Amino acid sequence: MCMRLYLVPNDPERTTLVSANGVAHYKVHTAKAHRFGPSVLSIRRSADEEVDSVVGEVEWRRFGAHPVVRSNVFDGTLQEMEVRNFLYKPGHRFTPTRRFLGDDGQEYRWKPFKNIGHVLTRLDTGAEVARFTQEPVSEGFFRGERKWCLQIQPTTLDIDMVVLTFIIMEKRRRDCVAAEAMKGPHDEDVPEGGGCEAGAGMG
DSSP states (O other), X not given: OOEEEEEXXXXXXXXXXXXXXXXXXXXXXXXXXXXXXXXXXXEEEXXXXXXXXXXXXXXXXXXXXXOEEEESTTXXXXXXXXXXXXXXXXXXXXXXXXXXXXXXXXXXXXXXXXXXXXXXXXXXXXXXXXXXXXXEOOSSTTTTOEEEEEEEOSOSSOHHHHHHHHHHHHHHHHHHHHHHHHOOTTOOOOOXXXXXXXXXXXX
């Protein structure tokens, strides 16, 4: 059975992922330690103990430095790695597609599709695992509304990893869209290591 998590509000930096029955499953918050410091995005799940609630943190470093992710979803122990090594390109320099190795040992791919949104598939079978899309809600807490929703199919992949990778992908996509909108007609292309490639966008 497909799991649906609605973003309330539809902002990957500050949102709550809520199920159809109104239960909050994940909370995303972004904060800065000081004015000129990096922003840190944290994802927490519902848990009885505070220590068990942390899914991961992403430090969005400034001045062209690559962002880093800290989480224990990789193998159960807390690890830190650059986002570009966690969500890596399939070999083509300019592509919004990203791959990652799941906690189940399988390789997965996030890819955006026009008029649909991001879709996550298992690489070896092509089976859809999750997608982010807007849909009318016919039942439950949000009945009658049109909401942005992360749909997750039954999978061997840890749901925490689905949520963590999705939030990173969607945040970067929106940053890149905003950066492109601000770019003037005479701006030069941003070199590797800066702009979208440094973590603001998809690259």
